[in-house]
């Protein structure tokens with residue numbers, strides 16, 4: 001089973017994908033995390049991606065499709081996958097359909113986490129994360145137990161470079177320009193399921209679980 005999670009920055013894609021992953025045993029694939037690891041490790045991919053990421057811009061489609069293609073090749077047959085942060089452009093969505101068709105697979109669910117820009121910006125502005133283990137905290141709603149330190153591994157919590165206010169604005173522009181049409185691509189084909197993501201984490205999780213557990217076919221999940 002392949003699940004795609006779409007949404008603007010700050011919609012909670014990573015948070016919800018992690019929870020879905022733990023609940024279902026599906027592999028959580030965050031393209032943002034994969035790229036950050038590549039940058040950290042100084043790989044060829046990381047060297048190509050870093051300037052785009054630091055600017056809050058999208059990494060080119062051919063790089064992203066190469067990354068996903070490799071990942072699908074490594075994926076064991078029958079393993080469920082939750083794609084968090086991919087696709088983000090129409091060429092990526094079309095490319096993904098083609099890659100899956102070549103492998104005799106399809107996307108089983110496309111879930112759009114819908115949230116207003118104001119709420120999303122507020123979340124991003126108070127988000128800190130741990131570069132060691134990737135855990136995320138929110139300084140308004142989910143304070144760490146010890147100020148400035150990660151609850152999971154004790155590492156220092158930092159703000160992501162692309163969560164600075166001017167980068168956030170740029171990421172939203174990109175979302176409107178590139179990812180909105182991607183959402184419409186799935187909607188026009190009747191494949192999109194929309195979840196109201198402006199609610200507390202547990203409520204959003206329940207709504208996603210409903211979509212997840214449904215036998216088939218998109219319906220309103222608000």
Ligand code: AMP
Nearest residue numbers: 031032052053057058059064085086088
């Ligand atoms: P995220 O952690 O999902 O917010 O992603 C962090 C950054 O990684 C983005 O701002 C982009 O620079 C890059 N990135 C992640 N996924 C993609 C994608 N599907 N297409 C292009 N760039 C991406």
